[in-house]
Amino acid sequence: MSEPYDPNKQPQPGPPQYGQQPQYGQPPQYGQQPEYGQPQYGQPPGGAFYPPTPTYNYASWGSRVGAYLLDSWVVALPGTALVIIGYIMLLSSLTTTSDEYGYTTTADINAGAIVLVFVGVLISIAINVWNVGYRQGATGQSLGKKWMGISVVSEPSGQPLGLGMSIVRWVLASALGGACFLNYLWPLWDAKKQCWHDMIIKSVVIRAR
Amino acid sequence: MRWSAIRTPIVVAGAGLAAVALLHLHDPHNTGAYGFCPFHVVTGLWCPGCGGLRAVNDLTNGDVIGSLSSNVFILPLLVVLVGAWMLWVRKRWRGAGDRMIVLHKPSAVVILVLLAVFTILRNTPWGSWLAPA
Secondary structure, three states: OOOOOOOOOOOOOOOOOOOOOOOOOOOOOOOOOOOOOOOOOOOOOOOOOOOOOOOOOEOOHHHHHHHHHHHHHHHOHHHHHHHHHHHHHHHHHOEEEEOOOOOEEEEOOOHHHHHHHHHHHHHHHHHHHHHHHHHHHHHOOOHHHHHHOEEEEEOOOOOOOOHHHHHHHHHHHHHHHHHOOHHHHHHHOEOOOOOHHHHHHOEEEEEOO | OHHHHOHHHHHHHHHHHHHHHHHHHOOOOOOOEOEOOHHHHHHOOOOOOOOHHHHHHHHHOOOHHHHHHHOOOHHHHHHHHHHHHHHHHHHHHOOOOOOOOOEOHHHHHHHHHHHHHHHHHOOOHHHHHHOOO
16 A cells, blocks of 8 residues: 555546636636536535535644644655754854954854755755645645645635645745744634635635545 | 633633733833844834734833834724623623634735735835834
8 A cells, every 4th residue: 555545536636627718608617517526525415506615624723733843844854854964064063263362263164064954955845845736736635734634625626726736835825924924823713714825826724534 | 511611712811811911021122022023133124013012011001102103003903802802702601603703804805905004104204103113
């Protein structure tokens, strides 16, 4: 058993049917069609003619924080560990000398440590592109989210976001969260428990079971 | 038992009052008393929350004008929080309601636009009266 996590795998994970011309006089219905017999998350069985926006069981703020910590400190550990080790080597390799006049000079940058930090950052990015971009884009779950039992889906369709949008979501989350911590607290009082990056790309985080 | 329904509100109120007491005793007007705003450190600009702790401290000393000139949003925010807390207790006492505050899309958009405008204004010469004083 290699990957038992994905009973819903389908060949076309991205948001379906962009670029298809809607017929004149009909409202476009991106992603609203009940697709390929796949169950919509949280939708009551025996669907209506026009399934309204599916009702979701939103994931708690705590479970999302847990998944975030697991993704950044467990899954990405091979990268972050190298970065931390590199920093420590860098700091301890700096030798500060004082001459007899009291002037201090700091010298001897450890080139190996800089390479270590650089490689560590590259490995972290690669792990995140796989874990948060590819894996979460295809299945709705990064490893951290899988362990916490939660999932990211597109709000209108209930489907996973796909690689591209998942990476956009990750970059947006880092940028908005870095600019203002309120972004990460917003699910506490938001009706749909969305962060700002969720509102922008219309994603929701839901309980997976 | 109904008391168990309002246990969470009581814990939340306790945490809030403890925070206010800490801000009264450990004065945030002393630079770096609670660390530094990372946004201000990196950009040199005022974020919408800058001056917030000082504004709470001013209120605990009865200085309303000082509070408004530190961060004009803190006094209305605290009034709203106290009101929302009382409504929350009433709802939970009657056996309904989950979260203290639930913001739907329209109110969220209004608040975010207000915060964005406030952030821009307090960093310009015309809005210098909105910058922390």
